[in-house]
Amino acid sequence: MINALKGIKDIFDKQAKLYEKVVRTCEEVAINYGFSFINTPHLELSKLFRRSVGESSDIVGKEMYEFVDKGQNEVCLRPEGTAGVVRAYIEHKFDKSMSVKRWFYHGSMFRYERPQKGRLREFHQFGVESFGTPSVYEDAKLIAMLNTILKKLEIQTRLKINSLGCEKCIGVFKQKFLAFVENKEGFCEDCLRRKEQNVIRILDCKNEHCQELLKNHPKLSECLCEECRQDFSLLKELLIASGISFECDERLVRGLDYYSKTAFEFESDELGAKSAVAGGGRYDRLISYLGGKQGYGVGFAIGIERLMAILELKGQKELRKGIYLCALDEAFIKELFTLSLKLQENKIVHFSHEAKKLAKHLNQADTLGAEVFLCMGEDEAQKQSLFYKNLNTKEEKLIHLKNLEQAL
Numbered sequence: 034m035i036n037a038l039k040g041i042k043d044i045f046d047k048q049a050k051l052y053e054k055v056v057r058t059c060e061e062v063a064i065n066y067g068f069s070f071i072n073t074p075h076l077e078l079s080k081l082f083r084r085s086v087g088e089s090s091d092i093v094g095k096e097m098y099e100f101v102d103k104g105q106n107e108v109c110l111r112p113e114g115t116a117g118v119v120r121a122y123i124e125h126k127f128d129k130s131m132s133v134k135r136w137f138y139h140g141s142m143f144r145y146e147r148p149q150k151g152r153l154r155e156f157h158q159f160g161v162e163s164f165g166t167p168s169v170y171e172d173a174k175l176i177a178m179l180n181t182i183l184k185k186l187e188i189q190t191r192l193k194i195n196s197l198g199c200e201k202c203i204g205v206f207k208q209k210f211l212a213f214v215e216n217k218e219g220f221c222e223d224c225l226r227r228k229e230q231n232v233i234r235i236l237d238c239k240n241e242h243c244q245e246l247l248k249n250h251p252k253l254s255e256c257l258c259e260e261c262r263q264d265f266s267l268l269k270e271l272l273i274a275s276g277i278s279f280e281c282d283e284r285l286v287r288g289l290d291y292y293s294k295t296a297f298e299f300e301s302d303e304l305g306a307k308s309a310v311a312g313g314g315r316y317d318r319l320i321s322y323l324g325g326k327q328g329y330g331v332g333f334a335i336g337i338e339r340l341m342a343i344l345e346l347k348g349q350k351e352l353r354k355g356i357y358l359c360a361l362d363e364a365f366i367k368e369l370f371t372l373s374l375k376l377q378e379n380k381i382v383h384f385s386h387e388a389k390k391l392a393k394h395l396n397q398a399d400t401l402g403a404e405v406f407l408c409m410g411e412d413e414a415q416k417q418s419l420f421y422k423n424l425n426t427k428e429e430k431l432i433h434l435k436n437l438e439q440a441l
């Protein structure tokens with residue numbers, strides 16, 4: 034049998050419905066904000082991403098699906114959407130007149146990463162790119178748009194923002210930060226490479242020891258020029274006025290090299306470890322860097338599978354109902370039987386009259402879709418209590434029998 038490659042998945046039935054729901058919601062909001070659809074190729078010249086995403090990024094350094102085609106062109110499957118859209122803006126000469134263009138797109142991106150929950154090798158993004166507008170009002174608008182999408186999907190996230198400053202500010206910061214890093218010993222191998230290629234990338238390192246070494250690092254906010262400082266203040270004011278909560282994160286530098294000024298990420302804890310469900314920022318320098326006329330660009334992209342995974346978990350939680358009541362020992366079954374009848378007067382109760390191991394009972398409770406798990410073993414019986422576990426929140430505690438009805 035020939036299977037799909039590792040980290041690359043078919044999407045059908047329930048998953049396909051979730052996929053459609055996410056894309057439809059994103060499209061509706063994007064259209065209301067004045068964006069129109071653009072479709073760019075999956076295959077591009079590798080140098081497009083080398084120049085834009087940057088040699089120092091993990092994406093270009095380690096994760097691109099690259100090959101030489103039959104015409105001897107070095108090509109790759111797109112690892113992200115922004116570079117291709119900027120290329121299209123320049124190729125169709127919109128840069129010449131600094132045209133205002135607001136485009137959205139969705140589709141496959143490819144990164145050779147280690148697959149895990151919420152991290153695939155072929156994944157899908159919904160992204161937007163806005164060209165021709167230098168004002169930070171556009172940045173605030175995009176953040177508000179992303180916030181609206183997440184609100185419509187009823188997904189709770191935390192917003193983190195930072196300003197990476199313009200070329201002047203980042204130059205000053207890089208010098209200070211390099212001097213700080215050179216004074217410390219013990220950074221990981223990746224950070225030593227980052228130091229040579231693009232030192233600010235060290236701020237992004239997840240290694241605990243490097244995080245420790247970074248304590249009291251020089252702050253980007255202290256290196257911002259007057260214009261960048263004012264822009265960042267206005268952005269914060271606009272978000273507060275729009276009722277969008279955020280936190281400023283001095284270490285948010287994003288994993289791609291093209292950003293300047295505003296950078297932002299929406300994060301969620303739902304998928305286990307903290308993970309970004311969407312991210313973006315301003316990339317004014319990128320247009321001239323890719324051969325166009327100096328211009329303005331800002332955008333973001335959402336990880337569609339990450340939102341689908343959160344919606345799926347939420348759906349499962351919402352469907353959980355009732356109590357699973359059980360015992361680890363035959364000796365307690367009779368007492369629990371009478372308790373189950375009492376609880377059943379106004380609650381859904383799945384009573385197990387078989388004594389089994391805890392793991393087996395938990396499995397059964399999960400299969401039945403119960404929300405609350407109650408169990409009596411010897412320890413609990415001695416204390417006239419029940420072991421309580423909420424299968425949604427994973428909260429565990431002991432509840433005394435006389436407090437049970439109130440606790441439930």
Ligand code: HAM
Binds near residue numbers: 114162309335
């Ligand atoms: P990014 O932060 O690399 O930004 O990706 C955006 C989102 O794609 C992430 O927040 C995450 O939800 C999702 N994502 C990334 N890698 C994976 C993966 N391996 N598996 C599943 N989901 C993933 C960009 O790509 C920029 N182009 C965003 C942008 C647009 N900036 C300006 N305009």
